[in-house]
Amino acid sequence: MKQGFFRSYEWMLARRYLRSRRSEKFVSLISWSSGIGIAIGVMTLIVVLSVMNGAAVEIRDKLLGFSSHIDVQGPGDTLSEWPAWLQQSESLPGVKRAAPYIQSQVLASYGSRAFGALLKGVDATRSDDIAAHVVKGRFIGSGVSPFEVVMGKTLARKLGLDVGDKVRLMSPSGGISPSGASPRMRAFELVGIFDSGFHEYDVGVIITPLQAVQRLNRLGNSVTGIELFLDDRDQANAVAKLARQSLPTGAWVTDWQQRHRAFFNALKTERVAMGVILSLIIMVAVFNMVASLVMVVMERRKEIAILKTVGATHSSVMRVFLLMGMMLSGVGTMLGSVLGLLLAWKLDPLLAWIEKMLGMQFMSGEVYFIDHVPSVIDFSSVVMIVVASLIMGLLATFYPAWRAASVPPAEALRYE
Structure with missing residues (x-):
């Protein structure tokens, strides 16, 4: 029986391989820690980009609160x-x-x-x-x-x-x-x-x-x-x-975008740079997932060999491990996006409460342009982060899946 592109037994095997048995708890822990790493990376990206987007919007609003949209001089x-x-x-x-x-x-x-x-x-x-x-x-x-x-x-x-x-x-x-x-x-x-x-x-x-x-x-x-x-x-x-x-x-006519072009271009460049740097967190988690899935392949060599001897095809074995990677990256991405959206939504009052509890101020208006940490969620950026995370997770799964499908049954069962 099939469930779309994947067969039902492939879903069952993927879920079973992700659950730990007593002798495999360490491998399972590493696998799920990679999913948690992806969640942390996605959450961090969403929060940081929301803060930087909020800062740009806040500064623009403050600038234009006392400044004209267009200035005309003689x-x-x-x-x-x-x-x-x-x-x-x-x-x-x-x-x-x-x-x-x-x-x-x-x-x-x-x-x-x-x-x-x-x-x-x-x-x-x-x-x-x-x-x-x-x-x-x-x-x-x-x-x-x-x-x-x-x-x-x-x-x-x-x-x-x-x-x-x-x-x-x-x-x-x-x-x-x-x-x-x-x-x-x-x-x-x-x-x-x-x-x-x-x-x-x-x-x-x-x-x-x-x-x-x-x-x-x-x-x-x-x-x-x-x-x-x-x-x-x-x-x-x-x-x-x-x-x-x-x-x-x-007539000398200038608009607010001309007057502050260098400043907002600098903010945009900084936002892109921070996005690229923080994407490395997701990449580290993805490489961790590759290593954990390779360890799963080594632990499951006997079971993979048995699957092949009873008729499982090369592509079927690959799909099992592709499903495992998709589950890890999917759960991590969804968890990270939900936590990131919640944190970005309530970041300003949360930091205000922490400042009140600690009796300190994180951002001083005399040092920065603003005196609080604004957060504005850009849903197009969130969608881009989620899609990029899922794609990186899927691409990282191909190598362990290919390793699993390449296990020779005779050699794996020779000494069993």
């Missing part, structure tokens, strides 16, 4: 005809909103403490995404004076500031006095503290109304550029091409 340092450019930019297909901005480097000081930061002037009515990150106080724009700021929680902590305090900002864009160039300085009220979840922003960005930066740097009505936010950020490259065609000559 031919010079400032743009004076920005209202017309703003109207043209908003009419582009796929653009959800556009907003002018000004940015400059400043020195923020409070008491005896001083830190460099990026001062960004924004239109408060067009900056809902930034306002959503304010965790203490309020967002800019609702006060009487334009000289108010919100800053990241880390910068506020380093300066020793709280909501309501006055922070002094010094801009290098100074005027000319009889004694030479002198920086401009002004006191701003801290009205809110934001938490972007991205350390670079929390420690180095200060947000203020557009008019405040214009008056501080005496820019008149000029701005640095225009930020475009899209309905679909993955279409940034296509919309940027349309912007270059429709905006006046001299």
Whole structure:
């Protein structure tokens, strides 16, 4: 009787050979340890690739949480005809909103403490995404004076500031006095503290109304550029091409994929490299399975010879040992994929619980771009890992199966 390509007695023999008898416990242990090794390798690959994929997604989201999808600037340092450019930019297909901005480097000081930061002037009515990150106080724009700021929680902590305090900002864009160039300085009220979840922003960005930066740097009505936010950020490259065609000559248009191309290419390369390196765990387990199946063949020489004498064909004996390898690699792969998916799914809360229990932090926001270990499961990668593991397991079984089928019955039974 057949069950597909394999006969029923071949399934029975494969299962029996994988079960240990008292005299064969060591061989069986080695066989199943190779399956466990495959499970560990598959689980590790799924978890590591999920973490690296999650890190890329998390960093991209944090970057674009305070950064535009497309940046439009003029031919010079400032743009004076920005209202017309703003109207043209908003009419582009796929653009959800556009907003002018000004940015400059400043020195923020409070008491005896001083830190460099990026001062960004924004239109408060067009900056809902930034306002959503304010965790203490309020967002800019609702006060009487334009000289108010919100800053990241880390910068506020380093300066020793709280909501309501006055922070002094010094801009290098100074005027000319009889004694030479002198920086401009002004006191701003801290009205809110934001938490972007991205350390670079929390420690180095200060947000203020557009008019405040214009008056501080005496820019008149000029701005640095225009930020475009899209309905679909993955279409940034296509919309940027349309912007270059429709905006006046001299427009400098860059999208987020261009600005951060080197960084995300490095993440992609690292993900591929880690995948290749960790695949070696599966390969080691597969070679272990080859060795264990060869040992099974040596232990079962007498039984293989008897099978051949009662009519088992060369291909039938091969199928028995192919089934054994498929069972080991199949069980190991399925077990590893299930454990890997479960661990990747609950990795962030699990690590948070371990950090709480041990009283330590695995990832510091001051060292890394993020302060936790994100995990995003890419099911296409999981399918690729499972298929690759099964194929490696199947290919590794051919040699032991060929060795088993090549056992000469007469020689194996001569001294039995």
